[in-house]
Amino acid sequence: MRTGDGKYIALSITQPLIPIVRNDPNEMMIIIKCPYCGQETKVGLTYMISGFVGCENCYFEEGGLFDTTMYLKTFDYLSYVDGGFYKEGYLANKKKWKERKKK
Numbered sequence: 816m817r818t819g820d821g822k823y824i825a826l827s828i829t830q831p832l833i834p835i836v837r838n839d840p841n842e843m844m845i846i847i848k849c850p851y852c853g854q855e856t857k858v859g860l861t862y863m864i865s866g867f868v869g870c871e872n873c874y875f876e877e878g879g880l881f882d883t884t885m886y887l888k889t890f891d892y893l894s895y896v897d898g899g900f901y902k903e904g905y906l907a908n909k910k911k912w913k914e915r916k917k918k
């Protein structure tokens with residue numbers, strides 16, 4: 816749902832509004848910067864898990880948003896609930912994922 820001034824769109828009730836890069840009458844076609852990885856994407860190509868929004872670039876990749884969220888939910892519930900990991904972003908969490916795999 817976009818804001819009345821057409822500058823932001825809300826995709827998750829637990830996350831801040833997302834600035835619109837390019838508006839479109841069809842909400843699915845609105846271009847935003849993915850709040851997790853920063854890549855430009857269409858709203859219709861975003862995915863959500865536990866209120867965290869990702870896109871086709873960062874969601875399904877190994878160590879991406881899905882993997883990271885599921886891992887933290889099981890092994891670091893506080894980080895999962897707090898959502899601090901999400902603010903660190905995709906690259907930081909992917910790096911941590913790789914480091915954990917080495918152990």
Ligand SMILES: [Zn+2]
Pocket residue numbers: 849850851852853854869870871872873874
């Ligand atoms: Zn993304």
